[in-house]
Amino acid sequence: xxxxxxxxxxxxxxxxxxxxxxxxxxxxxxxxxxxxxxxxxxxxxxxxxxxxxxxxxxxxxxxxxxxxxxxxxxxxxxxxxxxxxxxxxxxxxxxxxxxxxxxxxxxxxxxxxxxxxxxxxxxxxxxxxxxxxxxxxxxxxxxxxxxxxxxxxxxxxxxxxxxxxxxxxxxxxxxxxxxxxxxxxxxxxxxxxxxxxxxxxxxxxxxxxxxxxxxxxxxxxxxxxxxxxxxxxxxxxxxxxxxxxxxxxxxxxxxxxxxxxxxxxxxxxxxxxxxxxxxxxxxxxxxxxxxxxxxxxxxxxxxxxxxxxxxxxxxxxxxxxxxxxxxxxx
Amino acid sequence: xxxxxxxxxxxxxxxxxxxxxxxxxxxxxxxxxxxxxxxxxxxxxxxxxxxxxxxxxxxxxxxxxxxxxxxxxxxxxxxxxxxxxxxxxxxxxxxxxxxxxxxxxxxxxxxxxxxxxxxxxxxxxxxxxxxxxxxxxxxxxxxxxxxxxxxxxxxxxxxxxxxxxxxxxxxxxxxxxxxxxxxxxxxxxxxxxxxxxxxxxxxxxxxxxxxxxxxxxxxxxxxxxxxxxxxxxxxxxxxxxxxxxxxxxxxxxx
Numbered sequence: 001x002x003x004x005x006x007x008x009x010x011x012x013x014x015x016x017x018x019x020x021x022x023x024x025x026x027x028x029x030x031x032x033x034x035x036x037x038x039x040x041x042x043x044x045x046x047x048x049x050x051x052x053x054x055x056x057x058x059x060x061x062x063x064x065x066x067x068x069x070x071x072x073x074x075x076x077x078x079x080x081x082x083x084x085x086x087x088x089x090x091x092x093x094x095x096x097x098x099x100x101x102x103x104x105x106x107x108x109x110x111x112x113x114x115x116x117x118x119x120x121x122x123x124x125x126x127x128x129x130x131x132x133x134x135x136x137x138x139x140x141x142x143x144x145x146x147x148x149x150x151x152x153x154x155x156x157x158x159x160x161x162x163x164x165x166x167x168x169x170x171x172x173x174x175x176x177x178x179x180x181x182x183x184x185x186x187x188x189x190x191x192x193x194x195x196x197x198x199x200x201x202x203x204x205x206x207x208x209x210x211x212x213x214x215x216x217x218x219x220x221x222x223x224x225x226x227x228x229x230x231x232x233x234x235x236x237x238x239x240x241x242x243x244x245x246x247x248x249x250x251x252x253x254x255x256x257x258x259x260x261x262x263x264x265x266x267x268x269x270x271x272x273x274x275x276x277x278x279x280x281x282x283x284x285x286x287x288x289x290x291x292x293x294x295x296x297x298x299x300x301x302x303x304x305x306x307x308x309x310x311x312x313x314x315x316x317x318x319x320x321x322x323x324x325x326x327x328x329x330x
Numbered sequence: 331x332x333x334x335x336x337x338x339x340x341x342x343x344x345x346x347x348x349x350x351x352x353x354x355x356x357x358x359x360x361x362x363x364x365x366x367x368x369x370x371x372x373x374x375x376x377x378x379x380x381x382x383x384x385x386x387x388x389x390x391x392x393x394x395x396x397x398x399x400x401x402x403x404x405x406x407x408x409x410x411x412x413x414x415x416x417x418x419x420x421x422x423x424x425x426x427x428x429x430x431x432x433x434x435x436x437x438x439x440x441x442x443x444x445x446x447x448x449x450x451x452x453x454x455x456x457x458x459x460x461x462x463x464x465x466x467x468x469x470x471x472x473x474x475x476x477x478x479x480x481x482x483x484x485x486x487x488x489x490x491x492x493x494x495x496x497x498x499x500x501x502x503x504x505x506x507x508x509x510x511x512x513x514x515x516x517x518x519x520x521x522x523x524x525x526x527x528x529x530x531x532x533x534x535x536x537x538x539x540x541x542x543x544x545x546x547x548x549x550x551x552x553x554x555x556x557x558x559x560x561x562x563x564x565x566x567x568x569x570x571x572x573x574x575x576x577x578x579x580x581x582x583x584x
Binding site for chain 2: 004005006007009010013016027044047048050051054056057058059060061062064065067068070071072074075078079080173176177179180181183184188241254255257258261262265266268269
């Protein structure tokens with residue numbers, strides 16, 4: 001016959017309290033090596049007590065308490081290795097470019113969708129000038145009608161709702177949304193890619209029609225290659241998520257999603273520092289006439305070449321020998 | 331109080347003991363979000379007031395910002411959108427200040443703490459869960475999934491568990507000395523449910539109305555005491571004697 005519950009609690013409580021105190025110290029990172037051994041012993045005892053309460057005192061507060069205590073101790077003892085600086089370095093040197101190369105089908109599809117949008121937008125405006133009224137923001141049209149670039153004003157006196165600063169603030173939002181809307185079965189990503197393509201294509205075509213082609217390319221050349229690449233990569237990640245939802249393969253949908261989502265988010269996280277860097281370029285170099293066009297174009301092309309060179313070459317030597325992880329579905 | 335039907339996360343440990351962690355529902359999550367959102371809100375209010383104290387011509391300053399300044403501003407706004415949540419969850423073992431206040435915690439599907447990846451993913455998806463307004467998508471997803479997970483949780487393979495404050499003192503509090511009545515012959519052992527019932531009554535007794543306190547106490551004595559005649563009368567003489575008898579009974583001392 002089991003002990004009465006209060007007697008059991010009174011007998012074992014000292015160990016539980018000690019375990020709780022040790023867990024608190026573990027959280028604040030003040031644990032010594034000997035204490036770690038004690039923690040392990042106490043956790044095993046608490047687990048045994050939990051099994052005991054599950055049998056003899058189910059549904060009592062003591063049961064719930066032990067459940068929670070063991071849950072916390074379990075989380076502390078069996079925690080996965082921490083991500084530290086070497087892991088971050090390793091991620092950018094090998095993991096990120098490799099993941100991108102492995103998932104190049106998705107990135108390619110994303111690029112194709114974006115180009116499709118670009119073509120659509122450009123063709124609509126070139127063939128039917130009134131399409132510009134629909135696709136090009138009114139502010140931009142006003143500036144172009146006056147024969148100026150709307151971005152010229154950033155470094156001088158900016159109007160409060162300057163379109164360019166709007167685009168700059170939108171970069172992050174667009175990238176994140178393009179990826180995250182993949183959760184809507186990939187349809188959101190599809191929409192974001194085509195929509196952005198249409199808009200950029202339409203604005204470009206409108207500028208060309210109005211004889212402002214030089215101004216447009218002057219603005220876009222410095223940051224365009226890298227920035228559009230990043231949006232395309234984020235789109236690829238979003239499409240991966242959508243694919244996992246639509247066709248999870250042999251796994252349950254939830255598991256497939258978690259597995260593929262891990263790969264997909266690597267692509268987005270990898271892009272983050274480049275996005276920040278290109279944001280500075282867009283804010284500093286692109287607008288105004290501080291730098292001549294050929295400098296901007298050269299800078300943009302070389303940045304783009306560097307970016308893609310890194311993506312396609314980095315970590316390649318070891319990658320080809322190593323087996324591709326089995327969890328890549330494509 | 332968790333019952334068998336409320337959502338929970340089952341974890342199989344290498345010690346061959348199954349853990350059952352209660353899952354935080356939509357109410358806890360909304361409250362935690364409100365706390366976090368108001369923290370961020372007040373941060374921006376304070377930042378704004380400090381800024382206006384230092385600079386008189388606010389609009390002029392914004393208009394005169396260089397490209398770098400604008401970029402920094404964007405990064406600041408972004409930080410409240412994403413960095414705040416991710417850093418808090420990574421460094422505070424799955425808790426933002428709001429989650430800490432509500433006693434809920436983000437864990438992986440196997441009960442282990444979240445890492446940078448999981449936290450980054452679930453917070454990147456905040457943007458989608460928020461659509462079209464006020465977390466409508468996330469709320470629908472939480473209502474439809476068994477473990478109340480929003481889209482970001484589904485993608486990252488995480489969920490939120492609840493941590494209750496459970497007081498073990500009620501088991502170990504000794505009855506007031508001297509007041510314990512004489513042992514009543516052959517009394518049976520109480521089941522754990524009866525012990526819980528008695529202890530729950532004792533924990534709440536000081537806050538009850540006197541007549542309710544006496545009535546419930548009498549019913550409990552009749553159920554668990556096995557007393558009759560003058561023994562019962564002696565126990566029921568005063569609330570103090572009654573509760574001290576019940577406490578001793580729960581501790582299996584009589």
